[in-house]
């Protein structure tokens with residue numbers, strides 16, 4: 001008799017413990033999506049079925065934290081501190097910074113500097129996307145080019161420090177931060193057992209799972225020739241990131257020449273190789289972000305070659321409205337506008 005009582009008590013205790021969280025969760029409203037500014041852009045997160053305010057808050061707090069560690073515009077950030085202490089002393093940094101810089105440096109070596117995290121001095125000089133954007137003199141360009149040698153960056157993984165040994169050197173992780181952040185959002189979604197959702201960090205997209213009807217997500221890649229943002233290409237994907245680097249958003253025009261924000265370390269000028277945009281489709285958003293910038297700088301032949309060597313899908317859109325895609329991708333992407341063709 002005693003035994004039975006004990007067992008019944010155990011069962012009811014078990015139920016109470018497990019009902020509590022269920023009740024407290026069911027009081028929260030489901031939100032289809034939340035849009036907030038973060039990482040210097042507009043971020044929209046959509047958590048299907050389980051979009052609870054607490055999870056959205058957790059995600060946006062994390063995005064703000066990443067921005068606090070990595071933004072060149074926040075004077076207390078690791079990156080701003082490393083830049084300030086260039087030629088003076090190493091700076092102890094957060095895990096985010098260490099991990100992003102290690103990946104950035106790997107891609108710098110892999111692409112022979114096409115992706116260059118030490119590009120900061122040239123980015124500041126050109127000021128593209130800011131009010132002080134201007135065409136610098138050749139002398140100024142040469143002066144800053146002397147300060148963009150990524151092979152000089154010293155990372156001490158054990159001490160978690162980063163050191164730029166020459167005064168005036170500056171890191172810039174703008175070409176990779178959104179990708180790192182998108183991977184972090186997806187990690188938080190998985191931690192919260194959210195199996196379907198969309199992450200859009202200023203055009204750096206990650207689709208998680210599949211649509212409710214079992215089909216793939218349809219992601220539109222912008223037509224670089226149309227400022228209204230109409231889609232040029234439709235990509236049908238599940239559990240994938242789609243990252244585009246283009247020269248149609250941040251630029252200025254002087255004497256009929258367009259100067260944009262993707263810079264070539266070799267010349268010191270914005271890349272001028274006949275490309276309008278590069279899109280990468282894969283599962284790691286940090287890799288996609290680094291590669292979208294790197295492939296743009298490398299140009300279509302070398303760039304697509306690198307993607308094929310790495311087994312990663314992607315395509316370039318050229319000035320003369322041609323699309324060059326990695327092998328096998330052409331059949332799984334749809335061209336939506338007349339006047340463009342695959343080459």
Ligand code: ADP
Pocket residue numbers: 113114115116117119123172173174175176203244245246250261262263264265289292293297
């Ligand atoms: P966006 O940030 O516009 O989505 P990207 O991911 O291609 O596009 O990153 C562009 C940013 O990367 C620039 O604004 C600049 O901060 C930085 N950058 C520019 N040129 C290079 C380069 N050659 N290597 C690495 N980063 C670069």
Ligand code: MG
Pocket residue numbers: 174175176245288289290291292293
């Ligand atoms: Mg990039």
